[in-house]
Amino acid sequence: xxxxxxxxxxxxxxxxxxxxxxxxxxxxxxxxxxxxxxxxxxxxxxxxxxxxxxxxxxxxxxxxxxxxxxxxxxxxxxxxxxxxxxxxxxxxxxxxxxxxxxxxxxxxxxxxxxxxxxxxxxxxxxxxxxxxxxxxxxxxxxxxxxxxxxxxxxxxxxxxxxxxxxxxxxxxxxxxxxxxxxxxxxxxxxxxxxxxxxxxxxxxxxxxxxxxxxxxxxxxxxxxxxxxxxxxxxxxxxxxxxxxxxxxxxxxxxxxxxxxxxxxxxxxxxxxxxxxxxxxxxxxxxxxxxxxxxxxxxxxxxxxxxxxxxxxxxxxxxxxxxxxxxxxxxxxxxxxxxxxxxxxxxxxxxxxxxxxxxxxxxxxxxxxxxxxxxxxxxxxxxxxxxxxxxxxxxxxxxxxxxxxxxxxxxxxxxxxxxxxxxxxxxxxxxxxxxxxxxxxxxxxxxxxxxxxxxxxxxxxxxxxxxxxxxxxxxxxxxxx
Amino acid sequence: xxxxxxxxxxxxxxxxxxxxxxxxxxxxxxxxxxxxxxxxxxxxxxxxxxxxxxxxxxxxxxxxxxxxxxxxxxxxxxxxxxxxxxxxxxxxxxxxxxxxxxxxxxxxxxxxxxxxxxxxxxxxxxxxxxxxxxxxxxxxxxxxxxxxxxxxxxxxxxxxxxxxxxxxxxxxxxxxxxxxxxxxxxxxxxxxxxxxxxxxxxxxxxxxxxxxxxxxxxxxxxxxxxxxxxxxxxxxxxxxxxxxxxxxxxxxxxxxxxxxxxxxxxxxxxxxxxxxxxxxxxxxxxxxxxxxxxxxxxxxxxxxxxxxxxxxxxxxxxxxxxxxxxxxxxxxxxxxxxxxxxxxxxxxxxxxxxxxxxxxxxxxxxxxxxxxxxxxxxxxxxxxxxxxxxxxxxxxxxxxxxxxxxxxxxxxxxxxxxxxxxxxxxxxxxxxxxxxxxxxxxxxxxxxxxxxxxxxxxxxxxxxxxxxxxxxxxxxxxxxxxxxxxxx
Numbered sequence: 001x002x003x004x005x006x007x008x009x010x011x012x013x014x015x016x017x018x019x020x021x022x023x024x025x026x027x028x029x030x031x032x033x034x035x036x037x038x039x040x041x042x043x044x045x046x047x048x049x050x051x052x053x054x055x056x057x058x059x060x061x062x063x064x065x066x067x068x069x070x071x072x073x074x075x076x077x078x079x080x081x082x083x084x085x086x087x088x089x090x091x092x093x094x095x096x097x098x099x100x101x102x103x104x105x106x107x108x109x110x111x112x113x114x115x116x117x118x119x120x121x122x123x124x125x126x127x128x129x130x131x132x133x134x135x136x137x138x139x140x141x142x143x144x145x146x147x148x149x150x151x152x153x154x155x156x157x158x159x160x161x162x163x164x165x166x167x168x169x170x171x172x173x174x175x176x177x178x179x180x181x182x183x184x185x186x187x188x189x190x191x192x193x194x195x196x197x198x199x200x201x202x203x204x205x206x207x208x209x210x211x212x213x214x215x216x217x218x219x220x221x222x223x224x225x226x227x228x229x230x231x232x233x234x235x236x237x238x239x240x241x242x243x244x245x246x247x248x249x250x251x252x253x254x255x256x257x258x259x260x261x262x263x264x265x266x267x268x269x270x271x272x273x274x275x276x277x278x279x280x281x282x283x284x285x286x287x288x289x290x291x292x293x294x295x296x297x298x299x300x301x302x303x304x305x306x307x308x309x310x311x312x313x314x315x316x317x318x319x320x321x322x323x324x325x326x327x328x329x330x331x332x333x334x335x336x337x338x339x340x341x342x343x344x345x346x347x348x349x350x351x352x353x354x355x356x357x358x359x360x361x362x363x364x365x366x367x368x369x370x371x372x373x374x375x376x377x378x379x380x381x382x383x384x385x386x387x388x389x390x391x392x393x394x395x396x397x398x399x400x401x402x403x404x405x406x407x408x409x410x411x412x413x414x415x416x417x418x419x420x421x422x423x424x425x426x427x428x429x430x431x432x433x434x435x436x437x438x439x440x441x442x443x444x445x446x447x448x449x450x451x452x453x454x455x456x457x458x459x460x461x462x463x464x465x466x467x468x469x470x471x472x473x474x475x476x477x478x479x480x
Numbered sequence: 481x482x483x484x485x486x487x488x489x490x491x492x493x494x495x496x497x498x499x500x501x502x503x504x505x506x507x508x509x510x511x512x513x514x515x516x517x518x519x520x521x522x523x524x525x526x527x528x529x530x531x532x533x534x535x536x537x538x539x540x541x542x543x544x545x546x547x548x549x550x551x552x553x554x555x556x557x558x559x560x561x562x563x564x565x566x567x568x569x570x571x572x573x574x575x576x577x578x579x580x581x582x583x584x585x586x587x588x589x590x591x592x593x594x595x596x597x598x599x600x601x602x603x604x605x606x607x608x609x610x611x612x613x614x615x616x617x618x619x620x621x622x623x624x625x626x627x628x629x630x631x632x633x634x635x636x637x638x639x640x641x642x643x644x645x646x647x648x649x650x651x652x653x654x655x656x657x658x659x660x661x662x663x664x665x666x667x668x669x670x671x672x673x674x675x676x677x678x679x680x681x682x683x684x685x686x687x688x689x690x691x692x693x694x695x696x697x698x699x700x701x702x703x704x705x706x707x708x709x710x711x712x713x714x715x716x717x718x719x720x721x722x723x724x725x726x727x728x729x730x731x732x733x734x735x736x737x738x739x740x741x742x743x744x745x746x747x748x749x750x751x752x753x754x755x756x757x758x759x760x761x762x763x764x765x766x767x768x769x770x771x772x773x774x775x776x777x778x779x780x781x782x783x784x785x786x787x788x789x790x791x792x793x794x795x796x797x798x799x800x801x802x803x804x805x806x807x808x809x810x811x812x813x814x815x816x817x818x819x820x821x822x823x824x825x826x827x828x829x830x831x832x833x834x835x836x837x838x839x840x841x842x843x844x845x846x847x848x849x850x851x852x853x854x855x856x857x858x859x860x861x862x863x864x865x866x867x868x869x870x871x872x873x874x875x876x877x878x879x880x881x882x883x884x885x886x887x888x889x890x891x892x893x894x895x896x897x898x899x900x901x902x903x904x905x906x907x908x909x910x911x912x913x914x915x916x917x918x919x920x921x922x923x924x925x926x927x928x929x930x931x932x933x934x935x936x937x938x939x940x941x942x943x944x945x946x947x948x949x950x951x952x953x954x955x956x957x958x959x960x961x962x963x964x965x966x967x968x
Contacts, residue, residue, distance in 0.1 A: 039580055043800040045573065046560045046582055046679040048714050080796050080843070082820055089799020142804065271843035273852055276685035276793055278715050 002203040003235050006211075007160035007196060007227065008120075011173060013152045013183050014127070014191040015058045021126050021150035022049030022092065029189045033132075037144035041129075043087035048277050051076075055150040056281055058182035059099045059124050060291050062152060065180050065298060066119055068103025073282050076124075076275040081268045085129035085142050093153075095272040098123035099281060105156075105176075106300050107168040112314040117169055118157030125151050146190075152182075158197065158208065163227035167220050170194065171322070175299045179324050187219050194223055199244065200234045209234075210244040214258050217251050226251040230258050302327055310340035319348055325362045326352075329369045336373025339380060346376060350393055367396045375403035388412050388464055416467040418474075421458075424466065425474045428457040439479055451475055481506045482642045483959065486551055486699040489645055493540055493550045500540065500550030504533035504594050507552045511597065511643045517624055520637040522557045522615050523565050524597035532594040539592050548706055549592030554644035556635050557598035558605055559585050559690070560679040568681045569601040569613040569631075572801045572808045572827035582679025583711045584648060584690055591706045596644050600634030603829045604798065605655055605683040607631050608901040611892050612831040619888070620663060621960040622926060626885040629659030629901075635693045636663035640960060646694035646703055650680060652687045653786055654880075654905025657917035660693055661880035661929020664919045666946065666956055667693040668700045671937050672912035673718035675704075676711030682797040684790040685716070687909040696956055697918065697946035701725035704939060720937050728940040729947040734768025736945065739873030743779035744904055750883035756921035756928040757879045760949070764877070767948055772873050776865040779907065781858050783899055786906040788842045788855035794832075795839030801827060834895065863911040870935050875945060879904055880917040880929035904931060914939045918946045919955035927955075 020027055023040035040047045063070045077095040100122035108114045129147035131140050154173065160166050174192060177183040184191050199211035214230060217223050229251075234244055249258040297305070299321050306317035306327075320330045326347070333343040351372065355365060375392055378384045384392065384407060395406045407413055415421060429436060432454065439450045451472070458471045481489075481498060492498055508526050515521050529552070536550035560566045560578035562585075567573045581589065588595070602612040610618040610633025618633040620626035621641035628637040632649030636659035639647050649656040651669035660667030668691045675690040682688060692703030704725045711717040740761065745754065765771055803809035803823030810826055813819035828836070842851035869876055881901060891898045908915040913933055920930035930949075934942040950956050 042805055044560075044578065044580070044806065045566070045568070045576070045681040045800070046578075046677070048678050048716075050713055050715055078796050080799060082799065082802060084802075084804050084816065087800060087805060089802060090796050269845045271796070271840065271845070271848075273792065273796075273843050273848070276716075277682075 001239065003200045003231070003238070004203045004205070005161055005227070005231055006158045006199050006201060006208055007162075007166055008158040009156045009160065009166060009169060010195040010197070011154045011170070012127075012193040012195075013154060013177060013185075015055050015150040015152055016181065016183050017052055017054045017058070017150050019052060020148035021052050021055045021124065023148050025148065027149050031145055033141065033143035034145060037129075037147060041087065041144050041148045043089075049092060049275075051278060051281070052150060055124055056099065056283070057291060058150075058180075059122065059152050060283065060288060061180050061182055061295070062122060062154070062177065063100035063103065064288070064292050064295055065176050066103035066105050068119060068122070069101035070283070070288055071097055071099045071101055071281075072284070073097065073280050074099040074123075075280045076278045077272045078275050080271040083128065084140065085131045085144070085147065087129065087144060087147055091126060091128065092275050092278070093125035094123035097280075105169070105172065107165065107172045108303075108314070108318050109164060109168055110315075112318075115159075115165065117159045117165075120155040120157050122152050122154040125153055127151050158199075163224040166196070166227055167224050170220055170223060172299065175322050179296055179299055181296075190218065193218055196223065196226060196230070198227060198230050198234070200231065200238060209238075210246050212244060212246065212258070213248045214251050215248055215261065222251060222253050225253075225256055226258060229256060233258065296324070310334065310344070312340065312344055316344050316348060319352075320344060323362070329362060332369035333373045333376065336370055337376035337380065339376065342376050342379065343373070346372060350390070354397055366399055367393070371396055371402050378403050378407060382414060382416060382467060382469075383407065384412055384414050385464065385468060388414070412465060414467050415462050415465045416470060418470065421466055421470055421474055424458050424461050425454075425471065425478055428454055428461060429478060432457065436479065451479070454479070482510055482645075484645065485695050486548075486646050486702050487696070489551055490547065490702070494545075500533040500536040500552075500594060501530060503550065504529050504552050504596070507596055507644055511638075514641060515638075515643060518619050518621060518637050518641055518643070519616050520600055520618050520628075520634040520641065520643060521554070521597045522567055522569070522600050522634070525564055525595075528564065529594055529596055532589075536592045536594060546591040546706075547702060548588065550594065551646070552594045552596045552644060553588060553703075554596045554599050554635060554638045554647040555585065555588075556601055556632050556647065556649050558601060558650050558681045559648065560681070561585055561595065561598065564595075564598065566598065566681070567614070568605070569603040569615060570827065570829070570832070571614045573681075574614065574808065576807050578679070580679060583676035583713065584707055585679065587706050587709075593706070599632070599638055599647060602631035602633065602655075603832050604681065604794070605631040605650055605652055605688075606794070606831050606835055608654065608658055608898050609886075609888075609891065610634065610659070611888065612829055614829060617888055620885050621962065622664065622885070624962070625887055626926065627662065627888050629662035629881075629885060631655040631659075632667075632693065633659045636660055636665055636667070639663070639665045639693055639695065642959065646692060646699055648690060648703070648707070649693045650683075650688055650690045651905075651909065651915075652683050652689075652790060653909050654902040656691045656693060657880050657905050657915055657929065657931060658901060660917040661931075662885035662927060664927030664955070664958060664960075665693055665695060666697055666700055666916070666918055666950075667691065668704065668916045668939065668942065669908065669914060670704065670708065670939055671718070671914045672909070673716050674720075674722075674914070674937065674939065675707045676709070676714045676717045678711055678714045684793040685797060686793060687790055689909070697916070697943045697950055698726065698729055700916075701729060701943045701947075704943075708939075718937070723940060725940055725943055728944040731944050731948075732768060733764070733945055733948045736764075736769040736875070737772055737873040738764060738769045739772050739774035739869050739876040741774050741776040741779065741869070741876060741878055743776050744878035748882050748900070748903065749879060750923070752923040753879055753881070753883050753928050756923060757930055760920035760930045760953075761877060763952055764945070764949060767952060769945075774869040774873060774876065776862075776869065776907065778858065778861045778865050782862060782907045782910065783903060785855045785858045785862065786902075786910060787838065787899060788851045789859065789910070791835040791839030792842045792852050793839070795836045795843065798828075798832065798836055803827070831895070859910050862907050866907070866911045866913060866933070874935075875938075875941060876933040878931050880931040881905075884923045884926035884928055908933055912936065914942055916942045916946055918949060919958070920953075921955055922958075927958075
């Protein structure tokens with residue numbers, strides 16, 4: 001049978017506040033265990049939460065970024081359950097009245113097509129601590145540094161239909177939140193964690209199948225693999241006439257499998273009720289409007305502008321608009337060299353290629369946008385060929401200075417002097433009697449192919465510096 | 481020295497009739513001599529108290545003194561005290577020494593007040609007789625066979641027995657007013673949010689409020705001056721400006737309209753107590769007040785409403801006591817479940833367990849709407865009842881309790897009859913209003929309390945009425961014969 005995958009994602013996004021959502025403790029990643037846990041984070045008796053206003057601002061910015069309804073009066077609730085790394089015995093979350101209501105979100109797939117994914121809601125909550133089971137001689141250690149870190153839980157509608165769409169959704173989300181500056185989006189440090197709700201149904205069916213929830217998948221690649229694996233697992237069961245159990249499953253990246261954590265049937269009753277230690281968050285139109293004014297140009301807006309302003313293809317524009325830094329870099333290169341298409345090509349192929357190979361962030365890129373623009377300018381004014389330009393780029397990457405300095409120092413300037421080129425062309429023709437004969441005997445169609453040999457010889461003779469256009473013209477004239 | 485009001489002690493310290501060290505020594509000696517029979521203190525740190533007194537004397541000598549500098553005060557053992565055990569009357573926190581002070585403690589310390597010790601209380605403030613304390617019951621100084629009321633029974637008994645000139649308490653459903661009534665002292669539960677809850681071990685967050693317990697309304701006003709105010713670390717504390725709560729004490733009360741809710745004078749009120757309350761109201765009338773009958777039609781829903789909301793909040797507030805980070809932990813847990821269940825089984829007493837069970841049930845899926853949500857709706861109605869009354873009257877008055885103090889053990893096996901003790905006080909907490917209990921006579925040598933209820937943030941008015949009443953009566957000056965003459 002043909003199965004349709006139905007996926008909804010819950011993303012826990014760590015907000016980039018300096019301090020925790022309900023205490024003044026810092027949120028810096030990687031500190032020594034329990035050095036960033038105050039009396040509030042430890043849930044000492046009598047301690048009370050105080051809301052970090054920045055977390056509210058970030059949540060509203062997110063809501064505006066997806067055009068969602070903003071909860072003008074949102075309420076914190078207690079979600080009650082016992083766990084050693086949950087110090088209060090409840091998590092402060094939002095249940096009935098989240099700060100961000102329904103919104104929508106556009107994703108773009110590899111083929112350039114776009115889809116809208118519904119956002120059900122996004123709410124503020126605090127993170128729990130971590131239980132550490134190794135190195136404690138059979139006991140468990142509790143690290144409460146993470147306890148109280150602000151999270152925005154973003155819940156999508158079951159609108160996602162494939163692993164590819166899921167990844168595209170997460171990438172677009174990542175792009176959006178980093179544009180907004182509300183999260184560093186660092187998945188390896190857990191700043192963006194994903195729960196996947198997935199069910200299958202016969203292609204064309206209206207009703208949803210029973211879903212499984214896969215918890216805490218922490219990279220784009222794992223999301224893709226976990227969905228593929230879960231699809232196979234569920235399809236196997238259904239095709240054998242079995243039924244899917246609604247349950248929580250854990251993705252094991254080492255084994256590339258999901259396994260059952262707990263069945264929802266015996267799940268906790270969280271006994272949600274309004275948190276009496278906090279007042280409802282009441283915001284007004286002017287608060288929202290002030291934040292709306294602060295919204296930067298968002299990824300999709302930037303992409304559309306790149307298409308329109310620079311004549312780029314949708315896919316290229318999407319890649320370049322993926323992060324604010326890259327988009328800014330690209331636009332600086334365009335400003336410096338004046339040719340958006342060549343700039344787009346260099347940024348995407350050479351620059352991103354080098355960054356990926358070196359596993360570098362753009363921030364630590366050794367070639368500045370000004371230098372890349374300077375290099376492209378030399379291509380455009382025929383000072384160097386595209387091929388030489390790659391050498392120059394490589395030298396710039398090694399820190400040898402600007403394109404002009406490198407071209408000068410290495411004597412890479414393109415030879416465009418017609419006299420000099422003519423003597424080289426003559427030399428090549430003189431040394432290639434057999435090829436000349438073959439050429440002259442060939443018809444027009446074949447000649448086009450054969451001329452490449454002569455061009456190549458001239459380039460070799462000139463150490464790649466001959467102006468290929470002029471060489472072609474000269475050859476055409478001489479080989480009559 | 482020990483039988484003076486805070487106001488008198490302040491004067492004595494200022495005119496150097498005695499030092500804070502002498503005063504503190506006097507009360508410490510009385511505690512040492514008399515508290516064995518009352519059990520009103522859980523912890524007393526003589527050394528720390530005397531050191532604070534010496535520091536206060538230095539401030540007094542340097543004319544750098546605040547209003548309460550050098551005044552010894554007993555704090556209910558629900559307020560966290562840096563470096564001093566804070567047990568909340570529970571085995572669960574028998575070993576708990578906080579590394580911080582509650583905001584209220586900080587404020588008293590900043591004033592230069594001297595902490596005499598930490599007073600006994602019902603476990604986690606759950607009780608109306610002080611019999612649920614892990615440290616044993618407190619006895620009523622007027623008759624040691626009687627309960628002192630609860631949950632701030634230790635504070636009430638200590639003040640009544642002149643072991644401390646004043647004390648702090650907390651009131652979630654009557655826990656300041658009822659023991660104040662039973663012990664013949666004056667107690668004030670301020671408006672919800674008037675005094676910071678930070679560092680006060682939580683029972684029911686939306687109801688808990690700290691307040692002063694002392695001999696007179698004037699003393700309560702002096703203490704409230706130190707306690708009241710916005711605390712940025714307690715989101716529910718009010719930004720409403722405070723005032724000098726002594727400023728209005730002397731104001732005449734002629735023309736004051738006092739509402740008498742007919743529901744507070746009907747069935748269930750002990751006849752002799754009713755007689756004392758009537759006499760007190762006549763006294764107020766004689767001072768120029770007008771008595772107006774009013775109605776709080778949802779009064780009959782107060783107890784069920786309270787006993788859904790308070791246990792619901794308590795059930796989750798007490799989840800943090802899990803044996804993981806502090807407090808009691810059972811010996812040799814075999815696994816996590818064992819750690820939780822045995823720690824909580826051993827650490828909590830019966831009344832606390834009962835309320836955790838009730839509260840957990842009320843919040844459970846399928847019951848939430850019927851219990852918790854409904855109770856919140858009724859709570860709004862109860863508050864509206866008061867708001868309607870305050871359109872007609874300035875304050876509301878009635879009995880604090882249905883009758884005087886009862887014998888130890890008389891109600892400890894019957895939770896419902898114990899809960900009925902708070903029938904007149906609970907609604908004030910549900911509505912977030914300020915309420916007072918003022919000594920208003922005796923029934924069979926047992927003190928009776930007159931309850932005064934005010935508008936939100938109208939503590940000054942309550943204190944004014946109570947003070948005027950105390951100018952005209954001497955009930956608040958009566959002392960229990962058995963211990964009044966003790967040591968010192």
